[in-house]
Amino acid sequence: MTERISELDDQFGGRHARPMAAAFLVNTVTPYLRADATEAVRKAMMSAASDLCYLTGYMAVDEGIHGLAQQYYLKALALAGASEDHLTYCTTLRGMSVQAVDLGHGRAAMRLADAAAAASPKAGPRMRAFLAGQQAHASAQIGEKTKALMYLREAETAMDKAESQQKAFGSYDPAALNYHTSQVRYELGDVTGAIEAMKQSDRLRYDVYRRARVRHRAMLAERQIAVGHLEAACATWHSALDDYPLVQSGRADQRMQSMLRLIKPHLKNHAARDLNDRARMVMPASLPA
Template sequence: MLNRRAAVTAGLYSLAAAATPLPPATRPATRPGTSLRVGPADVTRVRAMAAYFGQIDDLFGGGHARSAVAAYLVNDVAPLLQGASGPTRADLFTAAAEVTYLAGWMAADDLQPGLVQRYYIQAVRLATEADAPLMRATALRSLASQAVELGHAAHGLALADAAADALHNTAPARTRAWVNGMRAEALAATGHDPRRVIRLLASTETDLERADSPPASDLTGNYRREGFEHQVGLTLLNMGDLSGAEEHLAASTAARRPDERRTRALIGTRLATVQIRQRRPEAAAATLLHLTDDLTVVKSARLHRTLSQIRGAWQTHRADPTVAQADQLLLSSLAAVKT
């Protein structure tokens, strides 16, 4: 149910995942012999749970309560899908896509790339069935982000372009900016056409400045200035501009809201990594010490992999008092995950 462009250009990266069925414990499928009457109240409940799980994820990371989201999909959401009809059907499938997307987002935080792909592709299918282009574009964009993170830049660009194709001309400017920012990041990762990268970033910023603010719970368009700063930082990092990347990653980290612990921690550790690459371990240590409250509560395998890499990178600088203090913080954070 991926569109032709996504299926053809994304290649084996997406098609292999699409051909692999989800395990029984995680597949959003209906139960044999069950048929439920579904109404608007069911849609309201599913969306409320998606918002609740999203808040938990922001606060504590994808490694916390991920199994609860998977169980909710199987035990509560999936049985509703076969009972949906009429106007409720599209709304319910869109809500199911939102929960499935969140499950993929949390699995990415837990370093489960195969499971991430399958969840996101299921979200694309559900959104397609619901004729929900914004949700479809959201899932395709996240597939693109994962592809770039895993080193598949060309596939990431194809998926980001497919996400742009999924948007109608009436798509909110904020969502369009979110997708175009990903296109810039993916294009930069390919190493081609830096001028087009800059043009994409410029159009992203223009759309973001013109956008009206959406509800904070809106999965398909909650793209803010701090998110754009992060995107610019990653794009410049892919282009080899370490000082520029540091500037924008620092701005993104500083602007995060108090309840965005996981995001602030992830971006902050990326900032610290860039500072280490510039041979400034003391600056990286200071960055991480400012994130003490986040690093001690967020459960994210992706985050803790980066922390382990940072500890290895500054091993010869532990005599510095700031580095030594930060190293102890990272050691404690990593130990807390194992207990």
């Protein structure tokens, strides 16, 4: 069930899928956790429940309900600890770091990213890339350039090793690594490098990750307009708008609101004007401009 909900989240966003996950937790998972069972079965159930709690927290982040997300994350940590599920434990700590860095809380993000790495001492190369990429982003946000670049190299090396062993659809992949590369470069002031890495991430991303495609294309456009490439930014925003109506995501909504704000000074330009007109038709009327 967690896998199915995760697929819905990737395609349609957290606002679409989280109510289903929350209802399943309350109505089905909680009674199972109270049932009599052998110790092995109880641990397996707590492990499965921790994974679903983590995913539900992640979807709450996508909605922009950050306090609720933290409650789910803390419950995921408690269940993962009780079931000795080290994978979900460190994945949840990393998720908390992602939430913190996206909110601009770099020091907290760094502590959580380091804790996630420490909780997974026997991580394989793909997991190591997954953790090091987040450490790189958090380091860059707090201005620790040397550490950021070190962690980024570590993530790249681990990803090369992971890809040589096997392709792993549905986990940390080269598209995600390029996203982290873009974030690190942007935090360190290399906007042009950030743009190139985000373009590469977009080229490598699997089609099923629709929500990420909308958000990251919008971020790419924001960086293109920041360096004066107005028409390129408008084209990128149009590509984000192609998928946006299918996604129920607070983070995607925020990116669209940012788009309207950023193009407002350029409405005498035909590309910006066309984009603005299309966005007004596509975006929900309830979303404040």
